[in-house]
Amino acid sequence: MKHMRTHLILMTTFIVLTASLISIPISILITKTFFNTGTQDMIVRGLTVREIITPILIIILYTFMFIIASRRAVSPFVELSNATKQIAAGNFDISIGWAHKKGGPARLARNFNLMAQELKANEFLRKDFISNVSHEFKTPLSIISGYAGLLDSEEISDKDRHEYSLTIQKESKRLIKLTSDLLSISRLDHQKIQEKAEAFRLDEQIRQAVLLLSAEWSAKNIAMEIDIPKIVYIGNEALLAQVWSNLIDNAIKFTSNDGLICIWAHAQNGVVTVKISDNGEGMSEETQSRIFEQFYQGDTSHAVEGHGLGLALVKRILDVSGGSISVTSKIGSGSNFVITLPVKESAD
Numbered sequence: 187m188k189h190m191r192t193h194l195i196l197m198t199t200f201i202v203l204t205a206s207l208i209s210i211p212i213s214i215l216i217t218k219t220f221f222n223t224g225t226q227d228m229i230v231r232g233l234t235v236r237e238i239i240t241p242i243l244i245i246i247l248y249t250f251m252f253i254i255a256s257r258r259a260v261s262p263f264v265e266l267s268n269a270t271k272q273i274a275a276g277n278f279d280i281s282i283g284w285a286h287k288k289g290g291p292a293r294l295a296r297n298f299n300l301m302a303q304e305l306k307a308n309e310f311l312r313k314d315f316i317s318n319v320s321h322e323f324k325t326p327l328s329i330i331s332g333y334a335g336l337l338d339s340e341e342i343s344d345k346d347r348h349e350y351s352l353t354i355q356k357e358s359k360r361l362i363k364l365t366s367d368l369l370s371i372s373r374l375d376h377q378k379i380q381e382k383a384e385a386f387r388l389d390e391q392i393r394q395a396v397l398l399l400s401a402e403w404s405a406k407n408i409a410m411e412i413d414i415p416k417i418v419y420i421g422n423e424a425l426l427a428q429v430w431s432n433l434i435d436n437a438i439k440f441t442s443n444d445g446l447i448c449i450w451a452h453a454q455n456g457v458v459t460v461k462i463s464d465n466g467e468g469m470s471e472e473t474q475s476r477i478f479e480q481f482y483q484g485d486t487s488h489a490v491e492g493h494g495l496g497l498a499l500v501k502r503i504l505d506v507s508g509g510s511i512s513v514t515s516k517i518g519s520g521s522n523f524v525i526t527l528p529v530k531e532s533a534d
């Protein structure tokens with residue numbers, strides 16, 4: 187910032203000096219014209235008071251005009267420099283007023299305003315993220331601390347003791363899932379391409395995910411329809427497994443008893459397409475547009491378990507795998523997720 191100020195002072199001095207130099211021949215010219223005296227004449231007979239004062243006045247007038255003009259020219263930069271100082275101090279509410287004008291400096295100002303807005307939005311997201319994380323941690327931690335306190339009492343029955351211990355275990359598992367989801371998302375945020383790629387059977391991986399959740403869907407008497415041919419895929423096996431487990435877990439969670447979940451996949455033209463659909467509660471348009479945001483949960487989801495991180499994680503995994511995910515859904519009719527993945531080695 188100091189550098190900029192010195193630069194501006196130097197610029198102003200340079201302009202003033204140039205103005206003075208330009209004004210000397212002009213004032214001589216004016217003096218000659220107005221007083222009708224030749225230069226030779228002036229040198230021979232010496233200068234009259236008028237002939238001395240007039241050029242001095244013209245020089246002062248010129249210098250004054252140039253100071254005003256140069257101040258006007260550098261003032262946008264001074265304003266920008268002060269605004270930059272504000273940004274550095276963490277005040278992102280700043281914007282340059284003359285950004286709508288035409289010309290180079292105005293374009294600079296527009297870009298500056300854009301930068302300030304972006305920084306403000308990022309700061310908001312960061313604060314929002316911290317408050318979400320704190321909130322999600324607070325609930326299980328206070329439950330664990332409450333039940334641990336109850337366990338300490340000697341008057342409780344064995345049945346209650348067992349129940350409290352189960353609750354503590356359940357909440358601890360929730361915390362473990364929350365931290366591992368957050369870690370995975372943060373790791374994937376800094377990863378542009380998938381690091382580990384190996385060939386594996388994608389069809390078997392999806393079936394395995396269904397099997398691992400069998401206790402959940404059997405308990406709700408949900409029917410599973412699976413139609414997947416043999417698909418060999420090259421990619422990060424552990425990462426991709428999380429895609430299926432999260433999507434199937436959601437389908438089970440948001441489908442009521444005796445519902446139906448269909449999983450269909452095929453590989454064609456170098457692309458694997460997987461469809462996971464359910465006839466559960468479905469989602470509104472508003473919910474559909476926000477489900478891939480971290481910590482976002484639809485209106486009815488707060489009643490069921492979760493932190494709103496599963497689909498954010500799924501989206502990031504598909505991004506680093508070069509894939510995509512889309513959803514169509516209707517409240518009361520169910521949801522349909524379509525996942526595409528580019529294949530390096532398709533079904534054989």
Ligand SMILES: Nc1ncnc2c1ncn2[C@@H]1O[C@H](COP(=O)(O)OP(=O)(O)OP(=O)(O)O)[C@@H](O)[C@H]1O
Nearest residue numbers: 436437440477483484487492493494495496497521
């Ligand atoms: N199959 C589905 N049917 C209806 N709503 C769904 C379905 N899948 C996702 N949603 C909606 O999208 C929201 C975000 O899903 P996401 O998987 O990210 O979070 P979650 O399941 O609530 O929690 P977590 O995955 O962290 O356990 C859900 O809360 C729900 O509102």
Ligand SMILES: [Mg+2]
Nearest residue numbers: 436492496497
């Ligand atoms: Mg989920």
